[in-house]
Amino acid sequence: MLEVKGPDRPATISPDLVVEGGRTGGPASTVDVPGDKSVTHRALLAALLPGAPHRLTIRNANLGGAVRALFPALRALGLDTLVEGDVLTVRRAAPVPQPVRPHPAITRWPDGIPYLETAGSSAAARLLIGVLAGVGRGAVVDGDEVLRHRPMDWIVTPLNELGADIRYLDRSGRLPVSVGGRVHRSRRVELAVGSAQARSAVLLGAVAAGVPAELRHPVRSRDHTERMLAAFGARLTEGPGKVAYDGGPCSVPPLIDVPGDPSLAAYPVAAHLLRGGGGELRIPDVCLNPTRTGFFDVLRRAGAAIDYQDLRTTAGGEPVGTVVTTAGLDGVRAVTVDDPGTLHALIDEVPLLAVVAARLPGTSRIGCAGELRFKETDRLVTTARMAAAFGACVRVEPDGLTVNGPRSVNGPPPGGTAGLSAGTVPGFEDHRIAMAAATLATALPGRTTITGGACHTTSFPGFTAVLRAVGATIHEVTL
Ligand SMILES: O=C(O)C1=C[C@@H](OP(=O)(O)O)[C@@H](O)[C@H](O)C1
Numbered sequence: 356m357l358e359v360k361g362p363d364r365p366a367t368i369s370p371d372l373v374v375e376g377g378r379t380g381g382p383a384s385t386v387d388v389p390g391d392k393s394v395t396h397r398a399l400l401a402a403l404l405p406g407a408p409h410r411l412t413i414r415n416a417n418l419g420g421a422v423r424a425l426f427p428a429l430r431a432l433g434l435d436t437l438v439e440g441d442v443l444t445v446r447r448a449a450p451v452p453q454p455v456r457p458h459p460a461i462t463r464w465p466d467g468i469p470y471l472e473t474a475g476s477s478a479a480a481r482l483l484i485g486v487l488a489g490v491g492r493g494a495v496v497d498g499d500e501v502l503r504h505r506p507m508d509w510i511v512t513p514l515n516e517l518g519a520d521i522r523y524l525d526r527s528g529r530l531p532v533s534v535g536g537r538v539h540r541s542r543r544v545e546l547a548v549g550s551a552q553a554r555s556a557v558l559l560g561a562v563a564a565g566v567p568a569e570l571r572h573p574v575r576s577r578d579h580t581e582r583m584l585a586a587f588g589a590r591l592t593e594g595p596g597k598v599a600y601d602g603g604p605c606s607v608p609p610l611i612d613v614p615g616d617p618s619l620a621a622y623p624v625a626a627h628l629l630r631g632g633g634g635e636l637r638i639p640d641v642c643l644n645p646t647r648t649g650f651f652d653v654l655r656r657a658g659a660a661i662d663y664q665d666l667r668t669t670a671g672g673e674p675v676g677t678v679v680t681t682a683g684l685d686g687v688r689a690v691t692v693d694d695p696g697t698l699h700a701l702i703d704e705v706p707l708l709a710v711v712a713a714r715l716p717g718t719s720r721i722g723c724a725g726e727l728r729f730k731e732t733d734r735l736v737t738t739a740r741m742a743a744a745f746g747a748c749v750r751v752e753p754d755g756l757t758v759n760g761p762r763s764v765n766g767p768p769p770g771g772t773a774g775l776s777a778g779t780v781p782g783f784e785d786h787r788i789a790m791a792a793a794t795l796a797t798a799l800p801g802r803t804t805i806t807g808g809a810c811h812t813t814s815f816p817g818f819t820a821v822l823r824a825v826g827a828t829i830h831e832v833t834l
């Protein structure tokens with residue numbers, strides 16, 4: 356029996372998701388997905404950079420739980436957030452203190468600095484710590500019970516090398532931390548992990564402080580921070596394995612447009628491919644930054660009909676276009692991810708890629724994925740357990756997953772289920788696991804219940820509506 360490592364998952368707190376699979380209606384030929392979560396986080400935090408406008412408007416914002424997790428912390432720092440449709444406005448306002456989340460070992464919190472807490476969002480906490488260290492604003496940064504188990508030394512060690520004074524208030528390497536001092540030493544720092552959150556936190560710290568720095572990194576993972584800062588006028592030089600900042604100024608514009616989230620577009624694309632039967636699906640205005648398109652690129656290389664059209668570049672420096680997919684997996688081969696760059700370009704899509712791979716003939720291998728053990732759950736283990744509940748054969752390796760699909764070299768029969776069946780499947784209160792399960796379930800005849808599956812709102816508000824638009828029958832069950 357596989358164990359889910361890390362913190363005990365909370366008892367299911369989200370409603371279940373129920374999918375009546377195999378009953379596809381007439382799918383829409385075009386669907387939209389929300390704005391990108393990573394770009395929205397960065398745009399929001401830009402409001403804390405020196406010289407940021409008094410009023411910052413973010414259009415097409417992702418308004419899922421992970422982004423909203425930043426609102427109370429920003430409010431405590433004197434920035435109010437106003438949501439109108441998918442437009443997010445950040446304005447200066449009187450600070451509103453954030454209530455302290457009880458902690459089993461801390462009864463007295465540091466005096467005189469605000470307590471900031473970003474619920475379960477690690478991107479929010481890590482990037483916030485970087486910006487605070489850069490602007491020299493003291494604060495306590497904390498998270499929920501799950502986030503308190505995720506590694507923070509990835510950012511604390513390099514930021515302290517640059518002169519910040521970030522201290523662990525309980526366990527070493529974990530939240531909560533106090534942020535003090537200020538980035539002031541110009542250094543070359545080596546990042547231990549490929550995490551884009553780590554690189555972004557340190558880069559934001561250096562740029563917010565106006566202190567030159569060179570960051571050596573093992574993988575060029577998502578580079579939205581670099582693109583955004585460059586669009587703001589920061590002078591960054593990039594080379595293999597490094598990014599350098601010269602200490603010069605940058606200026607935050609009053610309006611930031613967020614492109615569609617490719618990690619979210621992956622679900623309707625996968626549902627459409629799994630459903631089969633031809634027919635074209637178009638998803639416009641998706642961020643096609645190559646550090647994010649790994650899911651599509653890997654499947655394209657394996658023979659899936661996925662195309663990019665209407666390509667252009669936004670003012671923020673992000674490539675954007677329409678993702679066009681033709682339904683069906685006929686002739687698509689097993690997939691292989693064996694380099695860190697590709698893995699990081701699909702890091703949040705690994706659970707989804709694994710369930711798609713369970714429908715591909717032969718053995719698929721997703722490697723270089725050790726960092727997935729430090730997400731909301733150990734996603735190598737939770738992916739395997741979720742997939743096993745459908746009857747899929749997914750093996751956890753030290754650094755990834757091996758997925759055994761059906762044997763036939765000709766692929767599964769059209770509309771066949773490759774030995775997978777609907778049933779009750781754990782969602783582990785992890786949005787990526789729950790959404791991958793729901794997507795596979797759309798293609799399997801019968802009813803699948805994903806326990807706690809409605810946690811998809813963390814990153815994908817409107818997930819059920821988008822799946823319905825591509826023909827799925829899906830609803831939430833509130834007990
Ligand atoms: O930089 C970001 O916004 C993110 C980077 C990734 O995490 P890591 O960079 O830690 O791999 C990703 O999993 C997360 O959803 C968002």
Ligand SMILES: C=C(OP(=O)(O)O)C(=O)O
Nearest residue numbers: 475476477478703730787
């Ligand atoms: C891992 C994720 O986010 P974070 O690391 O910011 O919690 C995610 O959205 O899948």
